[in-house]
Amino acid sequence: MMKYQRDILKGVHGYTPGEQLNVPDIIKLNTNENPYPPSPKVAEALASITSDNFRKYPDPLSVKLRQLSAERYGYPSAEWVMAGNGMDELLAMTLRTFVNPGEHVVSVNPTYSLYTILVQLHGAEYSEFDLGEDGALPEALYTSDAALCFVPRPNAPTGLCASRESMERLCESFKGIVYIDEAYVDFSDDSCMDFPKRYDNVIVGRTFSKSFGLAGMRIGVAVANPAIMSEFLKTKDSYNLNWASQAAGVAAMEDYAYMEAQANKIKATRARLTESLRTLGFSVRDSQSNFVLARWNGSPNAKAIFERLRDEAILVRYFDLEGLDDALRISIGTDEETDALLSALAYLAE
Ligand SMILES: Cc1ncc(COP(=O)(O)O)c(C=O)c1O
Known part of the structure; x- marks a missing residue:
């Protein structure tokens, strides 16, 4: 291994x-x-997949799941949403798409430990800056000239949220892509899901692994400006979500x-x-x-x-x-x- x-x-x-x-x-x-x-509707949807479905490739664009996600999160069309094989794939896709090897990626400390591993695998440079006691964003983040910034909100493993105002300040001042990782947001008081409407450089990531109870199905979505999405389309794996994951994700979204x-x-x-x-x-x-x-x-x-x-x-x-x-x-x-x-x-x- x-x-x-x-x-x-x-x-x-x-x-x-x-x-x-x-x-x-x-x-x-x-x-x-x-x-x-998860919702019993997920098992029903999975049971309705036939062997004929196994024979065929799934929808490469996961259109139904993306449409439902766009509607739920207040976006005009599926063009604002990318589906991933879990949020982890979307994090890797973001690096592949927006960061050249040798460029710089930043995050906070402590944070989700996969970020550093993905950045190392990609051959990019990585720095973390310490969060404040109450989860406040570090000043160094605002002035960083990195290509990409990962911010989990709520943070893992502290469980704390940086204020929305500080997130706005970050999105305004940061020149590269800000990836707001909302893996746990369904358990928190507010979200930044409206940010991609206001900031062209922001991606908001969600997973079905936590609140939807579907960690084993590997489903995530990312919401961002369609210009970001068309870059994603150039680097994504063709069939990144299989039939079962797409069916499970759709059923779970329909039973929100x-x-x-x-x-x-x-x-x-x-x-x-x-x-x-x-x-x-x-x-x-x-x-x-x-x-x-x-x-x-x-x-x-x-x-x-x-x-x-x-x-x-x-x-x-x-x-x-x-x-x-x-x-x-x-x-x-x-x-x-x-x-x-x-x-x-x-x-x-x-
Ligand atoms: C902050 C954070 N982001 C992303 C993920 C990964 O989500 P997924 O299971 O969709 O790959 C996790 C999983 O633990 C997480 O803690």
Whole structure:
């Protein structure tokens, strides 16, 4: 296995290879998946795919999914939307399309760890600037002359949102492309989905892996000015979304209210988990995502807490990185999973 593939499995998602197989009885709170299944309409749509569909290539342009996304997000046509094999493909496509090897890409710190891996694979230069305590954008970002800036909003792994005003300032001052990664936005109070109407250099990315509960189907969309889209069309793989992913994405979009109801359920569990973790002595900021970042400065340390949970078959995310090594990132699970997690942590209060 190539080194970068290993890094992607281990560094980005916290897996060791093989662990991603479905092992029963594990409580999996380490990769920010949705604890609930997707809309039942998705299974119905998948069941209606015939073997004749398997024989034929899928729609190379994922037109229906793009049309529905445009309508939902307030854009005039599918020409404002690109579909991807997960948001990860859209991030790679953005680099391929808008950054030459050797050029500079910037982001914030901490951030989604795939950015640096993709930039390295592309042969470009990468710098990260520290976020403020409250998730505020670093001043250095506004004055950077990089070709591309990735900003996750809400941020991963902090779960905090930079203000919309600061995002506007960034989009106005930054000369290159600003990619606003809204992977977790359905769990937050507001979004920047209107920005591509106002700024020609902005791409807003969404994924179906989190709020829609479709991580296994690999679906993402990016919204931007049609001029950006026509550049994407030059570099995209011909058939990047298969029949099943397109059918699943369309069915999920058509049942948008189902996704919103699940997101609300997750937000309610998030509030309960946040309070309970604070009572145990963790320091937890109010998250805008489907995970919380819980900092701990007692004994045993965060790594030991992570290892003990793992021994009890509860997986959370621990980052052995400066600035994060006192923290656990915990995905919001079902209420039962949250109860099991809290019981497993109860020893900390003794
Ligand atoms: C900030 C961020 N962006 C993008 C992604 C990837 O989304 P997808 O599953 O659609 O590739 C993730 C997944 O964890 C993420 O945390």
